[in-house]
Amino acid sequence: MALALVAACSSVPTTLPGATAGAPPTPGAGPEAAPPPPRPVALSADEVTNRLSRFLWGQDADDDLRRAVEAAAPATSANVEALARAMLADDRARAGVGAFYAWWLGTGDIVVGRKDPALFPEDGPALRQAMADEPRAFGSYVTLDGDHSYRTLMTAPFSFINEPLARVYQVARVMGATLQKTALDPQQRAGS
Numbered sequence: 001m002a003l004a005l006v007a008a009c010s011s012v013p014t015t016l017p018g019a020t021a022g023a024p025p026t027p028g029a030g031p032e033a034a035p036p037p038p039r040p041v042a043l044s045a046d047e048v049t050n051r052l053s054r055f056l057w058g059q060d061a062d063d064d065l066r067r068a069v070e071a072a073a074p075a076t077s078a079n080v081e082a083l084a085r086a087m088l089a090d091d092r093a094r095a096g097v098g099a100f101y102a103w104w105l106g107t108g109d110i111v112v113g114r115k116d117p118a119l120f121p122e123d124g125p126a127l128r129q130a131m132a133d134e135p136r137a138f139g140s141y142v143t144l145d146g147d148h149s150y151r152t153l154m155t156a157p158f159s160f161i162n163e164p165l166a167r168v169y170q171v172a173r174v175m176g177a178t179l180q181k182t183a184l185d186p187q188q189r190a191g192s
Helices: 002-007 045-057 063-071 077-088 093-105 108-112 125-145 150-155 163-169
Strands: 158-161 180-183
Touching (some): 045 063, 045 077, 045 093, 093 125, 108 125, 125 150, 125 158, 125 163, 158 163
Antiparallel strands (some): 158 180
């Protein structure tokens, strides 16, 4: 991976596209006072590396990544994009992408939630954990391994389920606790 990262970089960046800074509103200026327009902010190679690492890998940049970027730091939008693509090709991206889907869909409360056992007798820790893990696995697969399409995210006739989820989805032949890519009836999918 280090060679791919070195190939993706060239010199220290002046700005990262989309990075902006603006002064806070003037106290007492009232609602009619508009804040100043955002302006580009210069980011060092280390700042670009850290931001990409936290976003794509869900962790701070490690020494190997820092050394690779220091050898040839990202300087242009194309170089930053190449660095991001190289980082997405790394196995660590699966955790970061999965965390994005968990955040986007707000699945954190699923694991700690409780249902009325009289209404939901199948509820339990294994099912709740599978319900929280499914969108991470599905989103990571579509983003990193699949066709990278928003349409697939919304309409795919498959998901990643295990035995507890299979019982809820009424899908036969899924056994065990491991999430497995499983075809689902497209007539029962809300997005199709």
